[in-house]
Structures are given as C-alpha cells and as structure tokens.
Amino acid sequence: MSLSTNEEEAQNSVTSSNRVRIAVPAPLVGALLLCLFWENATRIFDIPSYVLPAPSDIFNAVLASDNQRLLFYATIQTGSAAALGFIIAAVVGILLGTLLASVRILRRGVYPLANLLQMVPIIAIAPLLNIWFGYGIVGVAASATIVSIFPVIANTVDGLRSIDPHLIELFNVYGANSKQRWRLLEIPAALPQIFTGLRVAAGLAVIGAVVGELVSGVLTDPPIGAVIASNLRTSKLEIVFAAIACSAIVGFSLFGLVSWCGQRFMGRWNSSQQREVLDDKLTPDSERKERYLIIFITTISLVLTIIAFLPKTTQSRSKEILSSHRDRTELTSVSLQLNWLPEPEFGGIYEAKRLGFDREEGIDLQIIAGGPGTPSGQLVAQKKIEFAVVDSTQIISMRAKGAGLIGIYASFNKDPRGIITHTKNAPSSLETLWHSNRMMAVEPGSIFMKWLSHKYGESQLTWVSTTGGLSQFKLDPLLAQSVFVFSEPVILKLQGIETRLFPISDSGYNPYAVVVATHEDLNTQNPRLINAMNKVLRRGWSSYLKNSVPTNRLLSKLNTSMSFEAMELALRFAKPFIIGDSEHLGEMKLNRWRKLKTQLSTLGLLDAAHEVKASDCFWQP
Amino acid sequence: MATNHTEPMQTADAIGIEITDLSKSFGSRQILNNIRLNITPGSFHIFIGPSGCGKTTLLRLIGGLEIPNTGELAFHTQSASEDKRNKLSPSEMSYGFQEPRLLPWRTVKDNVGLPLELSGMSIEEAHQLVDEVLGKVSLDDATDLYPSQLSGGMKMRAAIARALVTKPKLLLLDEPFGALDEITKNRLDDELLELWKNFKMTVILVTHSLSEAVYLGQHIHVLASMPGRIEKSLDVSFQERTPQLRLTTEFTHKVAEAHKWLQRAEGVHA
Numbered sequence: 076m077s078l079s080t081n082e083e084e085a086q087n088s089v090t091s092s093n094r095v096r097i098a099v100p101a102p103l104v105g106a107l108l109l110c111l112f113w114e115n116a117t118r119i120f121d122i123p124s125y126v127l128p129a130p131s132d133i134f135n136a137v138l139a140s141d142n143q144r145l146l147f148y149a150t151i152q153t154g155s156a157a158a159l160g161f162i163i164a165a166v167v168g169i170l171l172g173t174l175l176a177s178v179r180i181l182r183r184g185v186y187p188l189a190n191l192l193q194m195v196p197i198i199a200i201a202p203l204l205n206i207w208f209g210y211g212i213v214g215v216a217a218s219a220t221i222v223s224i225f226p227v228i229a230n231t232v233d234g235l236r237s238i239d240p241h242l243i244e245l246f247n248v249y250g251a252n253s254k255q256r257w258r259l260l261e262i263p264a265a266l267p268q269i270f271t272g273l274r275v276a277a278g279l280a281v282i283g284a285v286v287g288e289l290v291s292g293v294l295t296d297p298p299i300g301a302v303i304a305s306n307l308r309t310s311k312l313e314i315v316f317a318a319i320a321c322s323a324i325v326g327f328s329l330f331g332l333v334s335w336c337g338q339r340f341m342g343r344w345n346s347s348q349q350r351e352v353l354d355d356k357l358t359p360d361s362e363r364k365e366r367y368l369i370i371f372i373t374t375i376s377l378v379l380t381i382i383a384f385l386p387k388t389t390q391s392r393s394k395e396i397l398s399s400h401r402d403r404t405e406l407t408s409v410s411l412q413l414n415w416l417p418e419p420e421f422g423g424i425y426e427a428k429r430l431g432f433d434r435e436e437g438i439d440l441q442i443i444a445g446g447p448g449t450p451s452g453q454l455v456a457q458k459k460i461e462f463a464v465v466d467s468t469q470i471i472s473m474r475a476k477g478a479g480l481i482g483i484y485a486s487f488n489k490d491p492r493g494i495i496t497h498t499k500n501a502p503s504s505l506e507t508l509w510h511s512n513r514m515m516a517v518e519p520g521s522i523f524m525k526w527l528s529h530k531y532g533e534s535q536l537t538w539v540s541t542t543g544g545l546s547q548f549k550l551d552p553l554l555a556q557s558v559f560v561f562s563e564p565v566i567l568k569l570q571g572i573e574t575r576l577f578p579i580s581d582s583g584y585n586p587y588a589v590v591v592a593t594h595e596d597l598n599t600q601n602p603r604l605i606n607a608m609n610k611v612l613r614r615g616w617s618s619y620l621k622n623s624v625p626t627n628r629l630l631s632k633l634n635t636s637m638s639f640e641a642m643e644l645a646l647r648f649a650k651p652f653i654i655g656d657s658e659h660l661g662e663m664k665l666n667r668w669r670k671l672k673t674q675l676s677t678l679g680l681l682d683a684a685h686e687v688k689a690s691d692c693f694w695q696p
Numbered sequence: 697m698a699t700n701h702t703e704p705m706q707t708a709d710a711i712g713i714e715i716t717d718l719s720k721s722f723g724s725r726q727i728l729n730n731i732r733l734n735i736t737p738g739s740f741h742i743f744i745g746p747s748g749c750g751k752t753t754l755l756r757l758i759g760g761l762e763i764p765n766t767g768e769l770a771f772h773t774q775s776a777s778e779d780k781r782n783k784l785s786p787s788e789m790s791y792g793f794q795e796p797r798l799l800p801w802r803t804v805k806d807n808v809g810l811p812l813e814l815s816g817m818s819i820e821e822a823h824q825l826v827d828e829v830l831g832k833v834s835l836d837d838a839t840d841l842y843p844s845q846l847s848g849g850m851k852m853r854a855a856i857a858r859a860l861v862t863k864p865k866l867l868l869l870d871e872p873f874g875a876l877d878e879i880t881k882n883r884l885d886d887e888l889l890e891l892w893k894n895f896k897m898t899v900i901l902v903t904h905s906l907s908e909a910v911y912l913g914q915h916i917h918v919l920a921s922m923p924g925r926i927e928k929s930l931d932v933s934f935q936e937r938t939p940q941l942r943l944t945t946e947f948t949h950k951v952a953e954a955h956k957w958l959q960r961a962e963g964v965h966a
Contacts, residue, residue, distance in 0.1 A: 239797075241793065246814070248759070248786065248790075249810070249811045250785075250786035250814065250815070259810070259813070
C-alpha cells in the first residue's frame with residue numbers, strides 16, 4: 076500500500092514538473108500582452124508621449140547608447156544601495172526580532188513602536204537622511220533599510236513566537252537544554268517565516284532606495300531615483316519608464332537571490348511543502364475555460380492591434396476648449412494653473428485678480444495654486460486647462476514632442492535662478508566657483524548645470540541634491556547651492572544668514588521664467604481672449620510692482636508658510652529679474668527664443684521628432 | 697549500578713512503578729483523585745475510559761510532564777526493587793504522543809535520531825541505533841524522506857521508532873494509533889506487541905478502543921470520570937496474541953466484559 080502511494084506521489088511530482096516547465100514563460104507572455112494593450116491604447120487614443128509613452132517609445136529610448144549607459148550605471152548604483160540597505164535590514168531585523176521575541180518586556184514595550192517604522196512616509200524624511208548619514212550610497216541605503224526592516228522584524232518575532240508548543244514539549248521530554256532547543260528547534264522552525272519576511276523586504280528595499288534617490292542621489296552617474304526625478308522634470312517619460320523597468324529588474328534580482336538562499340538554507344522539506352500550495356490542480360473543466368480565455372484574449376488583442384495600426388482617415392477629434400465660444404457680452408471664464416504655491420513670483424497675477432482687471436477685460440480668471448510636481452505644461456498641452464505657468468525651456472522641449480504650447484506673457488524677463496554661497500567664503504565669480512572643489516547642491520536634472528558644463532568645461536565640484544532644504548547649507552560654510560532668487564536667499568536672510576548670489580544668466584543662459592502659456596489652438600480660435608489675458612497680466616504686474624503691500628498681505632494668507640515680511644523681501648530680491656532689460660513688462664523677443672533653442676539643441680535636450688520654430692513658441696500682439 | 701548493564705538484559709532493567717494516592721487538579725477542577733496502582737516491571741498496561749476521565753493526565757503525571765498535587769510516584773527496576781526513586785532520566789523513559797510530532801525540516805532518519813542527538817551521542821553511534829530501530833518498524837525504505845512525504849501510518853511508525861531509539865525501560869503511549877484507519881491500526885498493534893517482546897520494557901498505553909485494549913494489554917485499567925479514578929482493573933491472559941485471536945469467542949468475551957465496566961464507568965447501567 077505504501078508502495079503504491081509512493082508511486083502516486085512520484086507521478087504527481089512528474090506531472091507537476093512538466094507543468095512548471097510550461098508555466099515558466101507565462102509571466103513573460105503576460106508582460107508582452109500588457110505591452111501590446113498599452114501600445115495599442117496609446118495609438119488608438121492618440122496619447123502623446125509626454126502624458127504616457129508607448130512601450131515602443133520606451134524601447135527606442137533604451138536602444139540609444141547614451142541612455143543605455145545612463146540606465147546601466149543607474150541600475151548598478153541603485154542595485155548596490157538597495158542591496159546594502161537590504162543586508163542591513165536583514166541582519167539588524169533578524170537580531171532585533173530575536174531580541175524582541177525572547178525578552179518579554181521589550182516585546183511589550185518596543186515591538187508596538189517598531190510598527191511606526193512601516194508608517195514613516197519615507198519621502199518626508201529621505202532628505203534628512205542625507206544630513207544624518209551623508210550624501211551618496213549610505214543615505215540611500217538608510218532609506219532602503221527603514222522601508223524594508225519592519226517585515227523582517229515582524230516575521231522573525233512571529234516565527235520565533237509561533238513554534239508548536241507540542242514540539243517544545245517533545246524537546247523537554249528528551250531533556251533538551253536551552254541551547255539545543257534554540258539550535259535544533261527554534262531557528263529551523265522560524266526560518267520559513269523569516270525568509271517570507273526577507274522576500275517582502277527585498278522588494279521594499281528597492282522602493283526605499285529609489286525614493287531615497289529621488290531626493291538625495293549623488294548626481295555624477297545618477298542612480299535610478301535621480302534619473303526618474305530629472306527626466307520627470309524635462310518630461311522625458313520614456314526614460315522615466317525605462318528607469319522604472321530597471322528598478323523592477325533590481326527588485327526581481329534581489330527577490331530571486333533571497334528565494335534562492337531560502338531554498339539552499341531550508342533544503343528540500345520546505346520546497347516540497349510549497350509545491351503542494353502552488354500546484355493548483357487543473358480539472359478538464361477549468362482547462363477548457365482557460366483555453367477559451369486564451370482565445371478571447373488573443374482575438375481582442377489582434378482586433379485592437381489592427382485598429383491601432385489602421386491609417387487614420389479622420390483627424391482625431393481633439394477635445395474642445397472648454398469655454399472659448401461664449402457670448403461676447405458675458406465674461407469668458409478661464410483657469411490659470413500655477414506651478415508653485417502663491418508667492419510673489421505670481422504677485423502680478425494675484426494683483427490683477429484682486430483689482431478685477433480680468434473682469435474689465437471680459438475674463439473671469441480663476442487662479443489655481445500649484446505645488447511640487449504640478450504638471451502645468453502637460454495640463455495645457457492636453458487642453459485640460461486654458462492657461463498655466465511654465466518655463467520657456469519647457470515650451471521648447473514640449474513643442475519638440477508635438478505639443479502646441481505657446482508662451483503669452485513672461486513674468487520674469489531675466490532667469491531668477493542662481494547659485495548662492497555664504498558671503499564670507501564667496502568666490503569671485505560663477506566661473507571660479509565652477510572650478511573650485513566645493514560641494515554643490517543642485518536640483519537633479521537642472522538644464523542650466525548642463526549648460527554650465529558646456530560653457531565652463533569639466534567641473535571640480537561634488538554634486539549633491541538640494542532637496543534636503545537649507546539645513547546642509549547652514550551646516551557647511553563652503554557649500555554652494557542652486558536657488559531661486561526669491562526663495563532660499565529670502566529664508567536665509569530672515570534667519571540672519573547673508574548670501575552671495577551668482578545669477579545663472581551671467582553665463583549667457585537666460586530663459587524667460589514664470590511664463591504664462593496657453594495652447595496654440597486657443598489662440599487660433601479666440602485671439603481676442605489671448606490678447607485680453609496678456610493685457611490683464613501686464614496691468615497686474617505693473618500695478619503690483621508699484622505697490623505690492625495689499626497683494627503680499629493676501630499672498631501670506633493664501634500661503635501661510637511665508638510671512639508678509641518674507642513676501643516683501645522676496646519681491647525686493649525678485650524685482651530686478653522681473654524687469655530685466657525689457658522695454659515693456661512681459662514681452663518676449665524672437666532672438667532670445669532662438670538663442671535658447673540653439674542652446675537646448677547644443678546640449679542634446681531636444682527631440683528631433685518635431686522641428687521647433689522659435690517664432691512659434693510665443694505670442695506676439 | 698543497575699543501569700550499568702551493557703548486555704541487552706532489559707527484563708531485569710524494565711521499570712516498575714508504584715503509584716500511591718495520586719491526585720491532580722487544574723485550578724478548582726479535580727482531574728484525578730487518589731489513584732493507587734502497582735505496575736510491575738516488563739508488564740503491558742492499558743488505561744481506558746470515557747473522554748475527559750483523566751487517562752492522559754495520569755500518563756503525563758507518570759511521564760513527568762505534569763506535577764501531582766498530592767501523592768507519590770515511585771520508580772524501581774526489577775533487579776533493584778528496593779531502590780526507589782521518584783524521577784526517571786530522559787534515557788530511561790520515552791513518551792509517544794497522540795500526534796507524531798515530527799520536525800518537518802528533518803528527514804525520518806534525523807527525526808528518529810533526535811533523542812540521541814539531544815543526549816549528546818556521537819553521530820556514528822547514533823546512526824547505527826537509528827538504522828536498527830527503523831528496520832524494526834519497517835521504515836528502512838523511508839529513511840531519507842521528509843514527514844510531508846509520509847502517510848499517516850508511516851509518520852506514527854517514525855514517532856514510535858523515535859520513542860524506541862533510546863531503548864527505554866518504560867514506554868508511555870498516548871493513543872498513538874487513534875487517528876489511523878482500522879487496518880493500519882491493527883497492523884501497528886501487532887508491530888507494537890513484537891517490539892514489546894523484543895525490547896522487554898514496561899509499556900503503558902492510553903486508548904479509547906476496547907478491542908485494542910484487550911488485544912494488547914495484560915492489565916486493563918478502566919477509569920471513571922469526575923473525578924478520575926480507577927473503576928476496575930482487569931487482567932487479560934491469552935496463550936498467544938496473533939491476528940487470529942481477534943476472531944475467537946474468548947477475545948470477544950473479554951471485550952464484552954471490558955465494555956460492561958466501561959459503561960459502568962460512564963454511569964450507564966445495562
């Protein structure tokens with residue numbers, strides 16, 4: 076009888092291993108199908124690549140050797156940071172879990188607190204990790220550790236606490252001492268659960284590392300997080316998605332490695348147990364259903380593919396502008412999306428609204444405040460909103476991808492970006508700063524840094540990320556940091572720290588900033604509206620620059636993170652940049668757009684897909 | 697001194713137990729009351745009774761897994777019957793639980809060797825003893841399998857092998873075959889009798905099966921509950937205990953007698 080059961084078991088395992096061999100490419104087939112649907116969807120619905128890139132766009136981006144190098148080093152960097160973070164989480168987590176499992180008072184008092192670890196919004200403390208652990212791999216690994224350690228602790232505690240009391244009794248009957256019980260019972264019994272924790276932690280460690288890098292990656296050979304952050308900024312989404320795929324590869328590798336170690340450690344008994352769970356039996360009925368499902372999916376994807384690749388006979392129906400055709404006598408209501416919180420950089424806009432200039436020009440203007448990551452350019456390109464504040468570089472780079480963005484009013488004639496140092500140790504010029512061996516904090520993906528490299532040549536600076544706020548600047552008397560003239564220097568000044576500013580425009584790179592943009596279709600359909608909007612903005616700024624007090628009071632109510640005094644000081648710092656060398660407020664010149672376009676293409680930042688004409692980029696009365 | 701024998705002269709070493717006025721309660725619940733029992737070395741005893749009567753508790757008290765509230769357990773060997781002790785060392789006694797209690801991460805061989813490993817025996821020495829005992833329970837073919845690959849009967853045999861590997865002088869078994877089917881159970885009963893004869897140890901077995909009790913036991917103690925006490929002790933003597941015995945009238949009469957006492961213990965009057 077026992078012989079026959081053995082035979083049966085043997086047969087079962089043979090069929091199951093056959094099935095496994097068939098099932099191996101299944102996830103691959105699933106991934107390919109997903110890509111196919113995705114590709115078709117982007118084609119059928121005509122989704123532009125700056126909203127959702129098609130898999131083919133991503134694939135093409137990966138084929139470029141520059142990007143391959145970028146992604147390769149990014150993957151190596153993130154992989155090592157995630158692995159380091161994971162190893163720390165594994166070692167510390169298992170030790171801590173063991174301690175908590177064996178000491179009752181710690182389990183009562185500390186274990187509930189360990190729960191807090193998994194509730195930490197890592198994005199909030201990641202910038203601080205730089206300050207605590209330093210820039211580079213250690214800070215990133217710390218982020219990975221914080222995110223991934225809890226499952227290790229929890230599973231170790233649970234594994235050690237949930238040992239079958241029957242087995243403990245068995246060991247007691249045979250007079251086992253506590254060391255024997257530990258070695259022969261508790262550790263092997265807890266091992267499967269500890270490995271479950273480690274497998275969960277492996278995936279989380281990668282997330283932790285990437286999130287850490289989003290805000291704190293060292294910028295020479297950027298890691299995945301920094302690649303994502305900088306390409307989000309320049310809306311090169313195909314690189315962003317390729318980078319996400321790379322982080323998935325890192326995650327899978329780490330997960331696979333841990334699973335493999337688990338197999339080695341726990342040997343055959345565990346894998347034979349797991350097989351029973353995974354080996355779902357296929358009845359003839361469910362097999363038939365499966366076959367129908369396969370036929371169904373294949374048909375659907377075939378049909379979709381045919382639709383997606385059919386030549387388009389009719390122009391794709393673009394969404395109508397919400398409120399362009401209104402009765403002339405009524406007010407045209409439009410919205411303006413800002414890309415940051417209400418601050419003096421938008422002072423003229425709020426002034427216009429406050430004084431009702433919009434109504435006088437036949438517009439009902441609604442101002443929508445933004446924040447970090449507001450996709451203002453995309454919103455206008457997608458015609459989700461009529462107006463938005465963008466940067467002139469954004470207009471050019473999005474036009475290069477086929478978006479119909481045009482600038483209608485440049486709030487800042489001169490680029491308000493600059494680099495600050497402490498007054499005490501200030502270098503003599505931007506160029507000397509560039510060739511010093513200081514540490515420089517910049518936003519990942521800043522175009523002007525590429526320009527400075529181009530202009531001044533190889534730099535001796537060490538790059539770190541600015542997202543840590545100003546703590547690092549205050550700590551390090553030699554740190555240089557990229558800033559907006561109306562932001563960081565104001566905060567520092569109010570705290571009594573004097574800074575020296577080196578405007579980026581000194582280097583010859585001088586894009587228009589805080590540009591109000593719209594879609595060119597709106598200009599074609601309703602040129603009067605654009606004209607009126609331009610007038611509203613010009614009147615608003617002109618009035619605001621004469622007397623800023625009432626609007627700054629309003630702004631400090633709308634944005635409580637800045638006091639009225641800060642608003643006033645910010646405007647004082649910003650004023651020379653708002654006016655610049657313009658004859659009329661807000662106006663833009665063709666030669667400066669041309670120059671900017673040339674600079675961007677010199678730096679290799681423009682897609683060749685759509686030829687950008689400088690004269691198309693902005694509105695002229 | 698009696699324990700220093702190297703020859704397998706187990707009869708002389710089998711453990712006898714004198715139980716006097718043993719009581720046990722859990723909280724306010726009296727489980728056992730004034731149990732008196734004399735177990736002679738080398739004999740085979742059965743505890744049978746309605747569920748909740750305390751038969752398992754009695755076995756656990758003997759095995760040292762519970763501490764009695766009052767009363768005394770005195771162990772002795774045949775060769776030194778006056779040398780009374782109230783504790784046994786782990787090597788003298790084995791306890792077979794209701795469940796196999798095998799470690800899932802160890803093969804049959806390593807599970808069976810566990811008691812030897814815990815006593816600090818060298819691996820070579822242990823291997824020999826393990827192979828020997830696995831042959832006795834007919835698990836020679838399964839030595840390298842893991843518990844999850846075994847049938848219920850094979851698991852129980854492995855557990856019995858583990859209990860026997862230390863060559864105990866007292867074997868306590870708590871419903872070892874309770875969860876198995878009739879055919880497997882009968883076969884294991886025969887194997888157990890064979891082992892008892894070979895090892896010449898004292899065996900106490902808890903069961904709720906009357907036929908198993910009559911088939912195996914020399915002395916059957918019927919326990920009554922609330923509180924647990926010995927209602928009746930029956931002596932069973934057959935010429936030979938072979939599978940044919942189960943079909944004889946002699947056997948069925950004995951089962952009927954035990955049944956009568958069991959009903960009385962449950963408070964049912966026929």
